[in-house]
Amino acid sequence: xxxxxxxxxxxxxxxxxxxxxxxxxxxxxxxxxxxxxxxxxxxxxxxxxxxxxxxxxxxxxxxxxxxxxxxxxxxxxxxxxxxxxxxxxxxxxxxxxxxxxxxxxxxxxxxxxxxxxxxxxxxxxxxxxxxxxxxxxxxxxxxxxxxxxxxxxxxxxxxxxxxxxxxxxxxxxxxxxxxxxxxxxxxxxxxxxxxxxxxxxxxxxxxxxxxxxxxxxxxxxxxxxxxxxxxxxxxxxxxxxxxxxxxxxxxxxxxxxxxxxxxxxxxxxxxxxxxxxxxxxxxxxxxxxxxxxxxxxxxxxxxxxxxxxxxxxxxxxxxxxxxxxxxxxxxxxxxxxxxxxxxxxxxxxxxxxxxxxxxxxxxxxxxxxxxxxxxxxxxxxxxxxxxxxxxxxxxxxxxxxxxxxxxxxxxxxxxxxxxxxxxxxxxxxxxxxxxxxxxxxxxxxxxxxxxxxxxxxxxxxxxxxxxxxxxxxxxxxxxxxxxxxxxxxxxxxxxxxxxxxxxxxxxxxxxxxxxxxxxxxxxxxxxxxxxxxxxxxxxxxxxxxxxxxxxxxxxxxxxxxxxxxxxxxxxxxxxxxxxxxxxxxxxxxxxxxxxxxxxxxxxxxxxxxxxxxxxxxxxxx
Amino acid sequence: xxxxxxxxxxxxxxxxxxxxxxxxxxxxxxxxxxxxxxxxxxxxxxxxxxxxxxxxxxxxxxxxxxxxxxxxxxxxxxxxxxxxxxxxxxxxxxxxxxxxxxxxxxxxxxxxxxxxxxxxxxxxxxxxxxxxxxxxxxxxxxxxxxxxxxxxxxxxxxxxxxxxxxxxxxxxxxxxxxxxxxxxxxxxxxxxxxxxxxxxxxxxxxxxxxxxxxxxxxxxxxxxxxxxxxxxxxxxxxxxxxxxxxxxxxxxxxxxxxxxxxxxxxxxxxxxxxxxxxxxxxxxxxxxxxxxxxxxxxxxxxxxxxxxxxxxxxxxxxxxxxxxxxxxxxxxxxxxxxxxxxxxxxxxxxxxxxxxxxxxx
Ligand SMILES: Nc1ncnc2c1ncn2[C@@H]1O[C@H](COP(=O)(O)OP(=O)(O)OP(=O)(O)O)[C@@H](O)[C@H]1O
Ligand SMILES: [Mg+2]
Numbered sequence: 001x002x003x004x005x006x007x008x009x010x011x012x013x014x015x016x017x018x019x020x021x022x023x024x025x026x027x028x029x030x031x032x033x034x035x036x037x038x039x040x041x042x043x044x045x046x047x048x049x050x051x052x053x054x055x056x057x058x059x060x061x062x063x064x065x066x067x068x069x070x071x072x073x074x075x076x077x078x079x080x081x082x083x084x085x086x087x088x089x090x091x092x093x094x095x096x097x098x099x100x101x102x103x104x105x106x107x108x109x110x111x112x113x114x115x116x117x118x119x120x121x122x123x124x125x126x127x128x129x130x131x132x133x134x135x136x137x138x139x140x141x142x143x144x145x146x147x148x149x150x151x152x153x154x155x156x157x158x159x160x161x162x163x164x165x166x167x168x169x170x171x172x173x174x175x176x177x178x179x180x181x182x183x184x185x186x187x188x189x190x191x192x193x194x195x196x197x198x199x200x201x202x203x204x205x206x207x208x209x210x211x212x213x214x215x216x217x218x219x220x221x222x223x224x225x226x227x228x229x230x231x232x233x234x235x236x237x238x239x240x241x242x243x244x245x246x247x248x249x250x251x252x253x254x255x256x257x258x259x260x261x262x263x264x265x266x267x268x269x270x271x272x273x274x275x276x277x278x279x280x281x282x283x284x285x286x287x288x289x290x291x292x293x294x295x296x297x298x299x300x301x302x303x304x305x306x307x308x309x310x311x312x313x314x315x316x317x318x319x320x321x322x323x324x325x326x327x328x329x330x331x332x333x334x335x336x337x338x339x340x341x342x343x344x345x346x347x348x349x350x351x352x353x354x355x356x357x358x359x360x361x362x363x364x365x366x367x368x369x370x371x372x373x374x375x376x377x378x379x380x381x382x383x384x385x386x387x388x389x390x391x392x393x394x395x396x397x398x399x400x401x402x403x404x405x406x407x408x409x410x411x412x413x414x415x416x417x418x419x420x421x422x423x424x425x426x427x428x429x430x431x432x433x434x435x436x437x438x439x440x441x442x443x444x445x446x447x448x449x450x451x452x453x454x455x456x457x458x459x460x461x462x463x464x465x466x467x468x469x470x471x472x473x474x475x476x477x478x479x480x481x482x483x484x485x486x487x488x489x490x491x492x493x494x495x496x497x498x499x500x501x502x503x504x505x506x507x508x509x510x511x512x513x514x515x516x517x518x519x520x521x522x523x524x525x526x527x528x529x530x531x532x533x534x535x536x537x538x539x540x541x542x543x544x545x546x547x548x549x550x551x552x553x554x555x556x557x558x559x560x561x562x563x564x565x566x567x568x569x570x571x572x573x574x575x576x577x578x579x580x581x582x583x584x585x586x587x588x589x590x591x592x593x594x595x596x597x598x599x600x601x602x603x604x605x606x607x608x609x610x611x612x613x614x615x616x617x618x619x620x621x
Numbered sequence: 622x623x624x625x626x627x628x629x630x631x632x633x634x635x636x637x638x639x640x641x642x643x644x645x646x647x648x649x650x651x652x653x654x655x656x657x658x659x660x661x662x663x664x665x666x667x668x669x670x671x672x673x674x675x676x677x678x679x680x681x682x683x684x685x686x687x688x689x690x691x692x693x694x695x696x697x698x699x700x701x702x703x704x705x706x707x708x709x710x711x712x713x714x715x716x717x718x719x720x721x722x723x724x725x726x727x728x729x730x731x732x733x734x735x736x737x738x739x740x741x742x743x744x745x746x747x748x749x750x751x752x753x754x755x756x757x758x759x760x761x762x763x764x765x766x767x768x769x770x771x772x773x774x775x776x777x778x779x780x781x782x783x784x785x786x787x788x789x790x791x792x793x794x795x796x797x798x799x800x801x802x803x804x805x806x807x808x809x810x811x812x813x814x815x816x817x818x819x820x821x822x823x824x825x826x827x828x829x830x831x832x833x834x835x836x837x838x839x840x841x842x843x844x845x846x847x848x849x850x851x852x853x854x855x856x857x858x859x860x861x862x863x864x865x866x867x868x869x870x871x872x873x874x875x876x877x878x879x880x881x882x883x884x885x886x887x888x889x890x891x892x893x894x895x896x897x898x899x900x901x902x903x904x905x906x907x908x909x910x911x912x913x914x915x916x917x918x919x920x921x922x923x924x925x926x927x928x929x930x931x932x933x934x935x936x937x938x939x940x941x942x943x944x945x946x947x948x949x950x951x952x953x954x955x956x957x958x959x960x961x962x963x964x965x966x967x968x969x970x971x972x973x974x975x976x977x978x979x980x981x982x
Pocket of ligand 2: 048115
């Protein structure tokens with residue numbers, strides 16, 4: 001699909017000027033409204049910066065600024081610390097449509113068409129007549145090159161207005177400045193801010209600073225020091241390949257024999273598999289691929305389905321992983337709980353893809369509003385055409401009532417303090433159109449999105465249940481700590497009688513040992529506090545266990561731990577009736593989001609007599 | 622003054638105290654106050670609470686709060702009675718502001734608790750020196766009452782000659798020690814839902830021409846209004862008809878006058894007038910008189926369906942009318958009769974409807 005528009009473009013170029021083409025396809029290129037034009041300009045620049053940094057294994061530091069020059073005129077500045085662009089290429093990259101480095105790669109990357117950034121230059125030039133200014137530097141001891149340029153719209157060539165060598169106190173990087181017509185909107189779902197926030201979420205390794213027209217500076221902090229692995233290129237996988245594709249591949253191949261064609265042009269087909277396929281398809285291994293008839297191609301396709309072929313290599317994809325998504329979401333959304341899930345890679349029509357999802361619940365999210373949905377494809381947020389997207393369809397087809405949310409009729413977007421997030425990574429994301437804003441409803445993808453979301457949903461449900469239990473517990477505590485003593489006091493006063501001892505009633509209402517754990521994060525530490533109170537009539541001796549992330553370092557535990565083992569701490573406690581104890585400790589070596597809920601377990605005690613902890617069934621000796 | 626109210630309140634406190642001393646989780650029981658627990662009492666011909674009991678126990682958060690508030694309220698009433706004061710329900714709600722955890726979040730809650738106390742103690746809120754703040758409704762017609770006046774002594778008022786256009790205002794306490802019914806020269810009482818219709822009948826001289834005593838209900842009638850109607854009906858022997866809008870909420874107004882309200886079923890006997898008849902607007906009237914209508918809202922439809930399961934509307938007449946209204950999907954106001962001119966209601970509609978009830982004419 002990516003090359004479709006490229007080819008189309010190239011063809012049209014001969015007949016019409018690029019300016020005309022641009023005018024006609026504004027909507028496809030994302031410049032159809034003033035507010036969207038700003039979003040698109042920022043997006044094209046940021047996508048390129050992230051791509052370039054990824055290729056060069058650099059942790060991205062990106063600065064975006066938007067200044068208002070007149071009513072509908074804005075200056076957009078985008079700067080990165082990427083590898084920079086070599087001098088000769090700078091004019092072409094920014095001043096020539098269709099100039100890019102990844103036309104024919106089968107790889108997961110943000111940019112695909114070689115139109116993005118020159119489109120921005122074109123748009124600004126057409127709407128304000130102002131040239132673009134570019135500054136780029138490829139090494140600490142190399143000069144920085146500055147260009148002012150416009151696009152010659154007749155020839156689709158850069159026209160350089162100024163070319164200079166300047167000093168720039170930056171190791172490497174690229175900076176772009178354009179002035180374009182636009183409209184700045186804030187805090188809308190479709191806005192520069194929202195785009196950057198979502199981008200920061202899905203790229204936790206990037207640090208992004210954004211200066212709004214009114215001078216407000218928003219910093220999206222880096223939450224991971226790991227540059228995502230660079231995805232590698234692969235060949236099409238036979239599974240789900242379409243007839244047309246196979247026939248075209250057979251025409252174009254340089255192989256002379258069917259078997260070598262299969263081995264050479266497809267991924268995961270070795271000599272043995274090729275032989276197996278040929279015999280299943282009743283085709284001669286020595287058949288010239290160019291002579292493959294339609295019927296034969298069909299048989300070949302069927303044989304693909306009948307033979308066991310390994311899934312495509314997954315290193316061509318770069319999923320974020322559950323931990324990173326969780327960190328990304330936690331830093332941008334103030335929720336109580338974040339559950340994430342990364343599905344194993346899968347294939348549609350020979351294209352490997354992989355789905356990741358997240359669900360954030362509670363906290364400061366609005367309770368009475370329709371759930372928010374954040375969509376990503378190859379780590380790029382999708383802001384427009386939500387209704388057409390496979391992710392939306394998957395979310396809406398799930399009965400979220402079963403996971404503890406409100407949802408009218410069990411379909412559509414549920415209502416509640418919840419945000420859904422899904423990321424589809426693929427060497428070829430099947431967009432519904434060239435504007436790359438919605439992913440087509442491909443059954444395989446939809447299925448994977450659903451599975452990922454359901455898994456997150458199950459964890460959210462467990463969280464909701466747990467919170468409800470905690471709520472009940474809190475209510476009970478309130479009864480015994482505040483209300484009941486007041487009832488006793490007032491009743492005695494009305495009747496002018498002595499206040500009775502209510503501790504036996506408290507024991508009757510609670511009749512258990514109460515365990516209440518809390519945690520909060522500050523300055524690199526999670527501080528954990530656990531209150532334990534014996535509200536029974538008898539003395540209790542039992543073991544209390546606390547689960548912790550295996551990488552955490554436990555410090556300052558009070559009382560002292562009795563034992564500590566991989567991921568588990570233990571205390572032996574003895575509490576008389578009405579006794580209570582406050583346990584505290586801190587966990588170091590953790591980042592925000594690495595620890596969820598305080599999970600306590602107990603043993604050697606009647607489960608009926610414990611509130612706030614589960615019974616420990618595992619081994620601990 | 623008898624000590625009955627104080628005694629009965631202390632009884633409640635004593636039972637809570639006893640639970641505490643015996644190490645039982647404290648609780649109080651009271652009649653369940655929902656439509657599933659109202660039964661028809663053959664002797665008094667009104668709907669009262671049945672045998673179902675609800676328990677408010679300190680085991681749950683709601684129950685514990687309710688108990689605490691009950692004790693606070695008891696203490697408050699006791700002090701009031703001891704110092705010979707009285708207060709409005711609204712004042713009591715504001716006083717609860719100082720009750721810490723026990724404070725009410727809206728007046729409905731405190732009003733409801735006072736009703737609960739009535740149910741538990743079998744006393745009336747008047748006995749607890751609590752009164753509603755709003756005045757009762759008004760009366761115009763040839764009825765003479767004798768009312769205690771502020772500076773002491775009594776005064777006779779004729780509700781036709783001694784009052785202005787607004788009529789005689791029914792006081793919040795209409796008990797015999799405060800208000801005596803002297804006599805009435807009229808054939809029936811007509812209770813009206815809206816002020817507009819009340820004024821229309823006054824302006825058209827309906828009270829004189831038809832020898833009617835007009836009572837303005839002001840929407841859902843206050844206790845004193847219902848008590849007043851009941852007293853005129855039983856002491857002076859005047860029949861009662863109720864004339865309201867033609868919608869589900871108006872049917873409930875009639876039901877509370879005639880059968881007793883669900884909320885106050887513990888005192889139905891004392892408030893309800895079982896002989897009161899519903900005059901209109903009936904859903905049949907909407908059809909027969911071809912009245913201007915509005916569409917039923919979702920809430921209206923819900924209310925009608927609830928009424929179909931309300932035992933008070935269990936007779937053939939109401940079942941038929943309610944189903945008809947659901948079919949029509951329409952409702953009408955009583956003032957919609959003005960479609961046929963301002964005199965139509967007094968000259969045509971009311972005479973026709975009254976004679977169909979075997980009255981008037
Ligand atoms: N900030 C940058 N740093 C380094 N190289 C860049 C930068 N911006 C663009 N480039 C180079 O210029 C090329 C053209 O960028 P352009 O945005 O026009 O196309 P693209 O990113 O390949 O595809 P798309 O049209 O989908 O955006 C890129 O492929 C990349 O090689
Ligand atoms: Mg690009």
